[in-house]
Amino acid sequence: MERCESGLCLLDSDLLENEDARSSGYESCDSFTQAPSPPSTPSSKVRASSSGHKEVMMYSNMADLSESLQYITSMPELCDVTFLVGHLQFPIHGVKAIMATRSRVFYQMILHHQRKVTESVKPKSRLRMRAKSSTVNLHSKLQIPIPDYDHVVFTSLLNFLHSGRFRVQLETVTGLFCAAIEFGLKDLQKACWDFLKRCVGEDQKRALMTSTQHYLKKKGAQKILSQVCRL
Known part of the structure; x- marks a missing residue:
């Protein structure tokens, strides 16, 4: 499917209505310095059936998951949106689906820019279609300018959105x-x-x-x- 031509929303907008009820797990600590991260130790729970037989094991390893999600932003080939930050347009990469589920504002921003790209490549005739096919790459990554923030700040922001940590x-x-x-x-x-x-x-x-x-x-x-x- 052509990415820019997709008319589908990134996710059902009804899912975003309960966004305020969710938490990223932020907890304040008394120390002024950053609290040490917990060790990356998987945890598991075994659920027993009514007959006493152990039949289900629930496995969790959130620390490794958080680190992996944060690492994604350093791999542009796995990301589908690039933010051009500051006056120098420093490129910072992210994943649209993650950012859209974490922030309604980013959800609307991404959809807005996707529609702009889609409208810019709609041909009004076959002649224009052939002319634009040589200059527009529909598979190119979505680019969004963010002129008002420093790239170090925006990098920290994206790390928080992707991994829940900063x-x-x-x-x-x-x-x-x-x-x-x-x-x-x-x-x-x-x-x-x-x-x-x-x-x-x-x-x-x-x-x-x-x-x-x-x-x-x-x-x-x-x-x-x-x-x-x-x-």
Whole structure:
């Protein structure tokens, strides 16, 4: 099937109605530094039947799954969408299906750009079809410009979307907080806000004030400035 000509939604929109009820499993820790990741130890449960015979074993290895999903973004050949980030249009790759199920905003954004590509290659005549076939590659990867974010911030954002894990740092927390609000990621927003409330040192506050200057047009930047002023 030609990817750009598909009229199917990425997923049933009804499934996204319950998106707010789901959680990525974010938990805040008391330590200011990042909590160590749990060991990648598979777990299993054996379910016994009413007669006492063990007949079903449930196997789980979420740590390895998370690492594998994060690794996908470093393999462009396995991804089907590329974001051109910042003024230099730094390419960052992702998987449309994963991003669409994690964020309604990304779901709508991806569908919007897919429709634009589809409409741009619809021929009005056989002559135009032949002319466009030499210049348009229907198998090309979907490309979406993201001019307002730093590529380091957006890379962390995509890592979170694909694997449910990310590292909160002073250098990127402002951009991630703004992105969490813009793209409707409540767990990421909460994680960043918990981190921001711990930035009480003068050096940390100055760094936050500097970083917010790059995102003054974003809702999150104004909230950060108000928080810094109260500290």
